[in-house]
Amino acid sequence: MKKTFKGVDVGATPPFGLLYNLPFFIDNSLLKQAKIIVNAGKYNLSFKISPANLVKLNPKAIKGGFSMAKK
Numbered sequence: 001m002k003k004t005f006k007g008v009d010v011g012a013t014p015p016f017g018l019l020y021n022l023p024f025f026i027d028n029s030l031l032k033q034a035k036i037i038v039n040a041g042k043y044n045l046s047f048k049i050s051p052a053n054l055v056k057l058n059p060k061a062i063k064g065g066f067s068m069a070k071k
Helices: 051-057
Strands: 025-027 036-039 046-049 062-064
Touching: 025 051, 036 051, 046 051
Parallel strands: 025 062
Antiparallel strands: 036 046
């Protein structure tokens, strides 16, 4: 991970698969939100973005149902 994600803390990878030649997955439930908070590459940095804009930044985004509702 350290070799692939230069300048990013291990475990704090930002949601930009395109930058790292990786697929980007987004859950359908996130697409229904007005804003979401995502990692910015450091443990103490995050940013708020609309899911629509996040998908625009990841044009090959794979959308699907990857989560389950709490019971």
